[in-house]
Amino acid sequence: MPKKGAKKAKEVVDAPTPDHQENNLPDYLELQRTRVVCKPDAPIHTQGFQYSGAFAAMGVDNSVSVEKFCKNFKIEINRLTEDDMEFDMIGIDASIANAFRRILIAEVPTMAIEKIFMVDNTSVIADEVLSHRLGLIPLDADPRLFDYISDNDVPNERNTIVYKLHVSCGKGSPRITVKSGQLEWLPEGSQLSAASPAQTGDQQKTFTSFGQSQKEISEKPLGVKIDDITIARLGPGQSIELEAHAVKGVGKVHAKWSPVATAWYRMLPEVVLIKEIKGDDAVELQKKCPVNVFDIEELGDIKRAVVARPRSCTLCRECVMGPTGEKIDLRRVRDHFIFTIESTGAMPPEVLFTEAVKILEEKCERVISELS
Amino acid sequence: MEHTSVENSSASTFSITEEDHTLANSVRFVLNQDPRVAFCGYSIPHPADNKVNIRVQTTGDPAKDVLKDSLQDLMVMCQNVRERFDTAVADFRRPNTAEAMDIDLSKK
Numbered sequence: 001m002p003k004k005g006a007k008k009a010k011e012v013v014d015a016p017t018p019d020h021q022e023n024n025l026p027d028y029l030e031l032q033r034t035r036v037v038c039k040p041d042a043p044i045h046t047q048g049f050q051y052s053g054a055f056a057a058m059g060v061d062n063s064v065s066v067e068k069f070c071k072n073f074k075i076e077i078n079r080l081t082e083d084d085m086e087f088d089m090i091g092i093d094a095s096i097a098n099a100f101r102r103i104l105i106a107e108v109p110t111m112a113i114e115k116i117f118m119v120d121n122t123s124v125i126a127d128e129v130l131s132h133r134l135g136l137i138p139l140d141a142d143p144r145l146f147d148y149i150s151d152n153d154v155p156n157e158r159n160t161i162v163y164k165l166h167v168s169c170g171k172g173s174p175r176i177t178v179k180s181g182q183l184e185w186l187p188e189g190s191q192l193s194a195a196s197p198a199q200t201g202d203q204q205k206t207f208t209s210f211g212q213s214q215k216e217i218s219e220k221p222l223g224v225k226i227d228d229i230t231i232a233r234l235g236p237g238q239s240i241e242l243e244a245h246a247v248k249g250v251g252k253v254h255a256k257w258s259p260v261a262t263a264w265y266r267m268l269p270e271v272v273l274i275k276e277i278k279g280d281d282a283v284e285l286q287k288k289c290p291v292n293v294f295d296i297e298e299l300g301d302i303k304r305a306v307v308a309r310p311r312s313c314t315l316c317r318e319c320v321m322g323p324t325g326e327k328i329d330l331r332r333v334r335d336h337f338i339f340t341i342e343s344t345g346a347m348p349p350e351v352l353f354t355e356a357v358k359i360l361e362e363k364c365e366r367v368i369s370e371l372s
Numbered sequence: 373m374e375h376t377s378v379e380n381s382s383a384s385t386f387s388i389t390e391e392d393h394t395l396a397n398s399v400r401f402v403l404n405q406d407p408r409v410a411f412c413g414y415s416i417p418h419p420a421d422n423k424v425n426i427r428v429q430t431t432g433d434p435a436k437d438v439l440k441d442s443l444q445d446l447m448v449m450c451q452n453v454r455e456r457f458d459t460a461v462a463d464f465r466r467p468n469t470a471e472a473m474d475i476d477l478s479k480k
Contacts, residue, residue: 050401050404050405051404052404052405052406052407052409053407061407063405063406063407064405065405066445066448066449066452069449069452070448070449070452073449073452073453073456074456075453075456075457075460076460077460077461077463077464080461080464080465087457087460089453092453093401095397095398095400095401096398096401096446096449098393098394098397099394099395099397099398102392102393102394103394106394107394350457350461353457354454354457354458357450357453357454357457358450358454360394360395360398360446360450361447361450361451363391363394363395364395364399364443364444364446364447364450365447367388367391367395367443368440368443368444370388371374371386371436371439371440372440
């Protein structure tokens with residue numbers, strides 16, 4: 001009997017070793033390594049431990065090999081619609097999550113109107129303001145079908161999309177509003193002649209030289225994404241006639257090329273009750289939280305606060321200030337990101353993210369080849 | 373471009389044009405995870421210049437090789453992220469299999 005008991009005790013001691021071998025840091029260091037703790041005045045442990053040999057003296061390896069990363073990395077999708085998505089990215093460092101965010105905003109290409117050929121503008125809105133407004137209109141064109149255009153390039157069907165806007169308000173009629181839907185796509189290219197009629201030969205020379213119709217390049221018409229954006233308002237007798245040339249570009253040159261309205265992430269909030277909060281304190285705590293993180297659990301006549309929706313916590317720190325402050329720990333999980341992408345429409349959000357990851361890969365490849 | 377001393381290749385500064393925090397900070401993270409690296413860091417000498425300097429000091433290996441390995445690691449990580457993301461999207465789009473399981477449970 002005693003022998004059996006001893007054996008059992010040994011098993012208990014042995015069992016946790018394989019798990020702890022990977023990481024047997026004391027609790028307070030493990031907390032510092034994996035969490036950012038939000039104190040009433042400011043967050044602490046914001047830096048974390050990045051150096052692989054940070055715990056070498058304790059015999060703990062802090063390095064992350066690629067294999068280890070691949071094993072632990074997870075993605076969970078929470079919401080995915082036509083133009084926005086939210087997903088959880090678990091087991092990745094902020095520097096890489098931030099690289100994806102930065103690339104999404106500034107380096108994933110889209111098409112946007114860059115050049116305006118103004119034929120007539122008698123509206124009250126100035127040429128340059130009108131042009132700027134046109135530039136910001138999101139276009140429903142897949143940028144992967146197009147090439148970048150440089151200064152010396154001739155605009156062709158592979159690098160330019162042409163739109164025409166010709167609206168006028170008749171004399172004596174009420175004012176009209178010009179909407180983005182009135183931009184007409186010209187798949188055959190520009191209709192404006194580049195030279196004066198006297199110089200033209202047999203074929204009229206226009207501002208573009210399309211070899212084929214763009215209808216053959218794209219399956220769907222290359223229109224605008226949202227057709228009820230107000231561009232201008234015209235009074236009686238006023239008119240606008242122009243041609244707009246859209247080209248490929250990236251968000252760091254001008255925000256009109258940014259494929260996302262916004263892309264952001266936040267670290268997963270974690271609300272921990274260190275001590276039980278009971279009675280009136282619990283009721284007060286529940287009322288104090290503006291996003292309803294806490295619920296009241298009633299056991300008999302004892303009211304107890306429980307953490308019900310930690311995910312909705314905005315870290316306003318209202319709960320860690322005041323009387324309950326000592327009993328609550330507000331933390332953020334360092335390697336768990338809630339990533340949100342809002343697309344402007346040219347590409348669906350899931351495509352944007354894969355494109356962003358590809359761009360980071362290309363950057364690495366470029367530098368590797370430069371070093372070799 | 374690499375700036376290094378002739379007799380000691382274990383410490384170098386790499387000057388990379390047309391890059392910014394996006395790549396430099398990610399690479400710095402990956403370099404820090406490499407046990408061969410003694411020190412690493414990056415700086416952008418001037419906000420108007422489009423370049424970053426990445427400093428790598430190793431425990432003996434040539435800094436250039438370590439940096440190259442890190443970039444390679446970062447690429448592998450990116451590929452993994454993309455794979456996981458694509459499967460997650462496919463799983464999300466697939467008609468919910470968990471619901472079918474619920475029906476089975478209710479039959480019991």
